[in-house]
Amino acid sequence: MPAVETKDLVKKYGKTTALEGLDFSVNEKEIMVLLGPNGSGKTTLLLILATVLKPTSGLAKVMNLDVVTQPTKVRQILGISFQEARGFWRHKPPEILRFHATICGVPKIKREPLIEEVLKDIELWDARNKLFMHLSGGQAKRLEVAKILIQRPPFAIFDEPSSQVDLRGKRVIWEHIQKLRDEGSTILVATNEVREAEYLADRVTVLDQGKNIVSDNVRSLKDKIAGGDIVELQVEASDTDLLEKLQKIDGTVKVATTGENQYRAHVSMAESWVPKMTDLCYKKNLRVVSVRVTEPSLDDVFLHFTGRALEATPNIE
Amino acid sequence: MTCFCTSQAALWRQHQTLSNVTRIIWFDLKHELNPPVWIIMEWLLFGLQLAVYGSLISRLVTATEMPNYFQFYAVGFVVMMTFDIGSHTGRHFVEHAHEGRLPYLLSLPIPRRTLFLAITLQGGVELALLLSVPLFVTLIIIGNLTAISAVAALATLFWLGFGVAGLMLALSFIAFRSADIYAAITAAVSALIIRFSTVLYPLIFLPPQYAGAALLSPLTYGADLVRLFLGFDPSLLLDPIFAVAILTALAVSTLGLGTFLLQRLVEGVKSG
Numbered sequence: 001m002p003a004v005e006t007k008d009l010v011k012k013y014g015k016t017t018a019l020e021g022l023d024f025s026v027n028e029k030e031i032m033v034l035l036g037p038n039g040s041g042k043t044t045l046l047l048i049l050a051t052v053l054k055p056t057s058g059l060a061k062v063m064n065l066d067v068v069t070q071p072t073k074v075r076q077i078l079g080i081s082f083q084e085a086r087g088f089w090r091h092k093p094p095e096i097l098r099f100h101a102t103i104c105g106v107p108k109i110k111r112e113p114l115i116e117e118v119l120k121d122i123e124l125w126d127a128r129n130k131l132f133m134h135l136s137g138g139q140a141k142r143l144e145v146a147k148i149l150i151q152r153p154p155f156a157i158f159d160e161p162s163s164q165v166d167l168r169g170k171r172v173i174w175e176h177i178q179k180l181r182d183e184g185s186t187i188l189v190a191t192n193e194v195r196e197a198e199y200l201a202d203r204v205t206v207l208d209q210g211k212n213i214v215s216d217n218v219r220s221l222k223d224k225i226a227g228g229d230i231v232e233l234q235v236e237a238s239d240t241d242l243l244e245k246l247q248k249i250d251g252t253v254k255v256a257t258t259g260e261n262q263y264r265a266h267v268s269m270a271e272s273w274v275p276k277m278t279d280l281c282y283k284k285n286l287r288v289v290s291v292r293v294t295e296p297s298l299d300d301v302f303l304h305f306t307g308r309a310l311e312a313t314p315n316i317e
Numbered sequence: 318m319t320c321f322c323t324s325q326a327a328l329w330r331q332h333q334t335l336s337n338v339t340r341i342i343w344f345d346l347k348h349e350l351n352p353p354v355w356i357i358m359e360w361l362l363f364g365l366q367l368a369v370y371g372s373l374i375s376r377l378v379t380a381t382e383m384p385n386y387f388q389f390y391a392v393g394f395v396v397m398m399t400f401d402i403g404s405h406t407g408r409h410f411v412e413h414a415h416e417g418r419l420p421y422l423l424s425l426p427i428p429r430r431t432l433f434l435a436i437t438l439q440g441g442v443e444l445a446l447l448l449s450v451p452l453f454v455t456l457i458i459i460g461n462l463t464a465i466s467a468v469a470a471l472a473t474l475f476w477l478g479f480g481v482a483g484l485m486l487a488l489s490f491i492a493f494r495s496a497d498i499y500a501a502i503t504a505a506v507s508a509l510i511i512r513f514s515t516v517l518y519p520l521i522f523l524p525p526q527y528a529g530a531a532l533l534s535p536l537t538y539g540a541d542l543v544r545l546f547l548g549f550d551p552s553l554l555l556d557p558i559f560a561v562a563i564l565t566a567l568a569v570s571t572l573g574l575g576t577f578l579l580q581r582l583v584e585g586v587k588s589g
Contacts, residue, residue: 071429080424091344102340103426104426
């Protein structure tokens with residue numbers, strides 16, 4: 001049974017449809033990444049699962065609890081790190097974390113050591129005496145993530161967890177999210193950052209215009225792009241029919257010469273194509289000078305399934 | 318045994334609810350009290366207003382029906398403060414909803430009822446803190462009062478405060494379209510409600526066209542009822558039963574409507 005599932009979930013804001021009959025699931029103890037541009041319905045889905053928004057129609061369940069009929073029970077097993085960290089302007093990070101920990105039932109004896117540990121882990125310790133309103137965007141975002149690291153809920157939601165955070169900070173946040181998964185939490189991350197998705201995802205759901213376009217693990221998604229892998233090949237000597245023979249290898253989508261004794265092949269599943277290619281060259285007694293394989297990014301995956309790039313889409317979220 | 322366990326669980330839940338309500342109230346309030354600059358400024362403003370404007374204007378007002386306008390003015394100013402505080406509380410809540418703090422509170426593992434109770438009580442505690450000194454001073458100025466009349470006056474002010482906060486919540490749908498328009502409309506409504514009321518002048522002194530408008534202002538009923546409880550001449554005031562009915566209707570309807578509308582807007586049900 002999935003830890004989270006939605007069936008035919010619809011959410012409308014006036015005339016705008018944010019979610020359009022969404023079917024979606026997250027398995028227990030996995031990191032599911034929702035990948036989609038602004039306005040694809042990611043945040044709306046997260047807010048419905050967190051019981052902050054109510055769906056217009058359809059079903060949404062978290063750990064078999066209905067978000068509409070059992071919202072308080074759902075909130076007792078989840079934590080959400082919001083996209084925008086805002087609100088408690090005059091409070092300091094430890095105060096905000098203490099309030100969150102107390103309301104979420106973290107035992108009193110564990111609270112203070114845990115707050116200190118997480119503030120240090122997430123590199124906010126030096127900013128602990130600053131008011132929230134004086135934190136930088138990246139620090140405020142880290143604080144938002146820290147709430148969940150202190151709460152350690154069975155189901156954790158992160159909405160763009162590392163936006164506005166520097167490269168080093170991103171890595172720290174990602175490692176903590178993975179650690180949370182390793183300790184048994186089910187995790188849902190929404191992002192439009194390809195690198196974040198590639199780093200974190202056990203599985204990815206591509207969301208576009210409120211619909212689940214495809215869900216799978218990263219490897220399978222990339223493999224689904226016919227000709228998505230690019231193999232750049234250089235051989236030692238010229239061969240008149242090598243181009244033709246390369247085109248006949250299973251998985252080849254197209255091959256072209258790019259220079260003297262140099263070829264570029266668009267193939268499906270380079271890992272099985274390359275051995276066939278080297279075998280062919282061996283039989284033709286051609287020495288392979290270099291092979292360079294480039295696999296598609298999740299941006300290419302998105303482009304493949306939606307016909308549009310992840311960026312430059314209208315924002316209705 | 319089962320019965321014992323059930324009652325223990327119920328007690329535990331009540332304890333948890335109470336703890337969470339206290340935590341939510343205290344989380345904000347401690348910053349307002351440390352140091353309590355805003356509260357002390359409001360008290361000083363009240364003192365200054367009474368000492369300068371109140372004492373001077375009361376020397377000009379010499380109607381026979383109004384032997385002591387200073388007392389009338391002091392009560393009126395407390396009612397205006399109540400209106401300001403209620404209005405501020407309502408607008409503050411809408412701002413929280415608008416800027417994203419309310420979604421955070423809505424995501425916490427506490428029942429909605431507990432959350433809204435905490436937010437309402439927080440408004441009540443702020444109102445009580447801000448009004449405590451001005452009301453005490455006013456009671457001293459009026460003198461010769463019973464504890465019951467003082468408590469009844471305080472209860473009326475609370476009821477009025479909740480009604481005004483509810484009014485601001487009921488207008489919250491505007492804030493979701495434009496925060497600037499919301500600010501402008503609430504400011505205009507506030508100005509009209511205060512000026513077209515009996516806060517500063519009794520109904521019998523008003524020309525008919527003003528008196529008609531004053532009857533539409535909730536402050537008229539709040540001010541007249543407070544004055545009645547504090548021993549003012551009933552011939553200057555509205556029928557108290559009518560005033561109680563109007564204030565109750567205002568508080569219940571605006572708070573109910575405001576909470577309903579805001580919840581639907583925040584939870585995104587409106588369009589559903």
